[in-house]
Amino acid sequence: MEVITETVQTQKDLTAVQVGQRxxxxxxxxxxxxxxxxxxxxxxxxxxxxRVTQRGFFxxxxxxxxxxxVLSLRSAEAAHIQVQPLV
Amino acid sequence: xxxxxxxxxQTLQQSSLSPTIALVGNPxxxxxxxFNSLTGSNYKVANYPGVTVEKKTGTxxxxxxxxxxxxxxxxxxxxxxxxLDEKIVTHLLQGSITGEVAPTLVVAVIDAxxxxxxxxxxxxxxxxxxxxxxxxNMMDIAEAQGIKVYSEILARSLDVPVIPIIxxxxxxxxxxxxxxxxxxxxxxxxxxxFGWLPESHALAPAISxxxxxxxxxxxxxxxxxxxxxxxxxxxxxxxxxxxxxxxxKPPSPSKLDAILTSKIWGLPIxxxxxxxxxxxxxxxxQAPMELISSIVEATSSxxxxxxxxxxxxxxxxxxxxxxxxxxxxxxxxxxxLFFFIGILEDSGYLSRAAxxxxxxxxxxxLQGRAFIPLLSSMACAVPGILATRTIPTxxxxxxxxxxAPLMGCSAxxxxxxxxxxxxxxxxxxxxxxxxxxxxxLGMYLLGISGACVMAWLFNKILRRKESCFFVxxxxxxxxxxxxxxxxxxxxxxxxxxxxATTVILACSVIIWFLASFPKPSEHYQGxxxxxxxxxxxxxxxxxxxxxxxxxxxxxxxxxxxxxxREVFVTSLSTVLNVGHDDGDxxxxxxxxxxxxxxxxxxxxxxxxxxxVFYVFACQCMSTLAVCRRETGSxxxxxxxxxxxxxxxxxxxxxxxxxxxxIL
Numbered sequence: 001m002e003v004i005t006e007t008v009q010t011q012k013d014l015t016a017v018q019v020g021q022r023x024x025x026x027x028x029x030x031x032x033x034x035x036x037x038x039x040x041x042x043x044x045x046x047x048x049x050x051r052v053t054q055r056g057f058f059x060x061x062x063x064x065x066x067x068x069x070v071l072s073l074r075s076a077e078a079a080h081i082q083v084q085p086l087v
Numbered sequence: 088x089x090x091x092x093x094x095x096x097q098t099l100q101q102s103s104l105s106p107t108i109a110l111v112g113n114p115x116x117x118x119x120x121x122f123n124s125l126t127g128s129n130y131k132v133a134n135y136p137g138v139t140v141e142k143k144t145g146t147x148x149x150x151x152x153x154x155x156x157x158x159x160x161x162x163x164x165x166x167x168x169x170x171l172d173e174k175i176v177t178h179l180l181q182g183s184i185t186g187e188v189a190p191t192l193v194v195a196v197i198d199a200x201x202x203x204x205x206x207x208x209x210x211x212x213x214x215x216x217x218x219x220x221x222x223x224n225m226m227d228i229a230e231a232q233g234i235k236v237y238s239e240i241l242a243r244s245l246d247v248p249v250i251p252i253i254x255x256x257x258x259x260x261x262x263x264x265x266x267x268x269x270x271x272x273x274x275x276x277x278x279x280x281f282g283w284l285p286e287s288h289a290l291a292p293a294i295s296x297x298x299x300x301x302x303x304x305x306x307x308x309x310x311x312x313x314x315x316x317x318x319x320x321x322x323x324x325x326x327x328x329x330x331x332x333x334x335x336k337p338p339s340p341s342k343l344d345a346i347l348t349s350k351i352w353g354l355p356i357x358x359x360x361x362x363x364x365x366x367x368x369x370x371x372x373q374a375p376m377e378l379i380s381s382i383v384e385a386t387s388s389x390x391x392x393x394x395x396x397x398x399x400x401x402x403x404x405x406x407x408x409x410x411x412x413x414x415x416x417x418x419x420x421x422x423x424l425f426f427f428i429g430i431l432e433d434s435g436y437l438s439r440a441a442x443x444x445x446x447x448x449x450x451x452x453l454q455g456r457a458f459i460p461l462l463s464s465m466a467c468a469v470p471g472i473l474a475t476r477t478i479p480t481x482x483x484x485x486x487x488x489x490x491a492p493l494m495g496c497s498a499x500x501x502x503x504x505x506x507x508x509x510x511x512x513x514x515x516x517x518x519x520x521x522x523x524x525x526x527x528l529g530m531y532l533l534g535i536s537g538a539c540v541m542a543w544l545f546n547k548i549l550r551r552k553e554s555c556f557f558v559x560x561x562x563x564x565x566x567x568x569x570x571x572x573x574x575x576x577x578x579x580x581x582x583x584x585x586x587a588t589t590v591i592l593a594c595s596v597i598i599w600f601l602a603s604f605p606k607p608s609e610h611y612q613g614x615x616x617x618x619x620x621x622x623x624x625x626x627x628x629x630x631x632x633x634x635x636x637x638x639x640x641x642x643x644x645x646x647x648x649x650x651x652r653e654v655f656v657t658s659l660s661t662v663l664n665v666g667h668d669d670g671d672x673x674x675x676x677x678x679x680x681x682x683x684x685x686x687x688x689x690x691x692x693x694x695x696x697x698x699v700f701y702v703f704a705c706q707c708m709s710t711l712a713v714c715r716r717e718t719g720s721x722x723x724x725x726x727x728x729x730x731x732x733x734x735x736x737x738x739x740x741x742x743x744x745x746x747x748x749i750l
Contacts (some may be wrong), residue, residue, distance in 0.1 A: 041164040063442065072442050
């Protein structure tokens with residue numbers, strides 16, 4: 001998916017979001033098909049709001065709150081998820 | 088199994104059989120609670136033919152005198168999912184599993200607090216044109232969070248009947264049953280599919296060619312993303328009409344959750360819970376175990392007293408009663424173990440543990456999700472191996488299966504307990520931790536370390552080409568439902584007892600026979616077992632096991648316990664009992680071994696080597712059978728048996744050789 005140019009400066013991947021911070025997913029990029037299917041079926045599509053709730057040792061896994069539930073994913077998976085942090 | 092389209096499911100009028108209703112829904116949507124409420128916990132558990140995905144079937148009594156069978160399917164996020172569980176759901180709904188008919192009606196359970204994600208599956212179900220009813224669950228929790236769901240608006244927008252329910256407190260179930268009956272009698276014939284796809288959309292021609300359920304194959308990632316984005320856009324437009332949020336009290340991840348997963352407290356709490364679990368295994372189980380054990384001994388002596396002396400009496404008193412009894416003794420410990428694991432699972436703690444351990448497990452090529460199958464394997468490797476089907480990537484799954492039997496199942500408990508009680512003094516370390524419990528914990532930790540090392544090794548050998556990933560939903564922390572946990576304990580104990588009364592009974596008879604025949608001649612002076620078949624088998628392998636500190640009695644018991652580890656206890660007790668028909672010598676195995684330990688004929692080094700042998704050895708037919716079914720390969724099954732036996736031999740050898748030098 002194309003990234004909207006004006007938000008480029010504030011684009012991050014999910015691993016860079018602090019605990020407690022909220023962000024809007026802008027894209028899922030270069031991701032194996034199996035994982036992509038899993039992520040989209042769990043609501044990780046462009047436009048969904050997420051909040052990072054917890055991180056494990058060395059930053060992995062990352063727990064995120066979205067659409068009323070909490071998901072846990074590794075930093076490797078979170079790196080595929082492009083977000084735009086909300087202030 | 089194919090994913091080609093099947094003829095539409097039969098309606099009630101066409102079918103003379105009782106209708107089949109399938110319950111589907113996301114994990115943690117309350118589907119199983121609804122299933123239990125609807126069937127009154129009166130259900131059967133079986134497997135789908137060819138695959139070991141659990142199939143729970145119960146009977147549902149509906150208004151208008153209709154009776155239907157209700158199937159609880161594994162939780163799934165999408166029909167296009169890639170894990171084995173998710174594929175089974177899709178294939179079952181399509182009727183493409185041999186021996187299973189397509190369900191007459193699908194009841195989809197959705198969680199009102201999590202409605203957007205739940206509707207993703209619904210939109211796929213609508214596209215696939217399954218006869219559908221929606222049970223809108225957790226209305227009470229949604230209300231408490233300030234979420235108001237207008238079920239009529241939802242029903243109109245989706246063009247599917249929506250019945251609000253609260254499965255936990257059994258509210259709305261009558262409406263649901265009525266609606267199910269109505270749908271069975273007068274099925275909705277046509278329903279608008281692909282409502283999410285605007286006709287003018289640039290991708291519309293491409294997408295409309297793909298049947299929703301046929302999306303399993305390789306699809307262009309752009310198309311997957313485009314379809315999902317369109318579905319969610321449609322879902323959001325419906326949710327904006329059907330859901331109103333008033334005084335939102337979003338469930339802030341609870342304080343408890345934050346503590347349980349925190350960097351400081353998470354691991355200490357986890358190890359504290361494990362220590363408590365093992366401590367309880369010994370402390371709570373002691374009294375009931377002693378009671379059962381004394382009943383068994385009394386029965387044996389009583390039988391010898393009342394029955395006329397002869398072959399049959401001896402078979403009963405020396406073979407069957409102590410054989411089966413020595414295994415039934417472990418029911419209290421097994422019940423406690425399953426109770427703990429049940430509480431941890433039902434409260435949602437297991438997912439927190441998976442979160443805590445993922446970093447650690449990653450290092451050994453396992454994923455955090457493998458933690459749940461591996462922990463279940465501490466109760467029994469069979470359900471543990473079955474639980475690996477939730478692992479979506481094949482190599483992760485295979486690695487987990489291969490190391491699961493090292494996790495120290497409850498069938499090892501009898502072996503450990505007997506050996507520990509016979510050789511380890513009942514001291515307390517630091518005034519609180521029982522030395523015996525610590526040795527037991529040590530055996531489990533040894534098995535776990537072995538599992539880690541082997542997983543690392545398998546991961547190196549099977550170097551993956553496929554992607555591996557870890558995405559897991561954390562269910563909310565909640566108070567476990569004791570009734571559900573106890574029901575699981577009951578099921579597990581029952582299946583253990585069924586095993587004890589069939590396999591173990593048969594083994595007891597065979598072992599007694601092998602230990603009693605051929606009879607020694609009149610003027611034979613030594614132990615009669617020594618020249619029996621059992622003695623000969625033991626003696627045959629004795630040269631190989633002598634470096635491990637094992638004698639022929641132990642050797643025979645190891646051979647005899649190939650079908651199931653707990654048979655070791657039965658066998659050793661029979662071998663030691665036969666030939667002691669001098670009246671009141673029906674001492675329990677523990678007492679007999681304690682005496683031998685004091686005499687010096689059963690050393691601590693031997694006991695430790697024997698425990699270590701059982702930590703690693705794959706002495707379990709059921710595990711091999713389930714491994715064969717799950718991996719679909721004799722190569723992996725025999726490989727598992729081979730590597731575990733080799734590991735057991737080497738580890739026991741080291742233990743004994745070091746043991747006799749330092750103890």
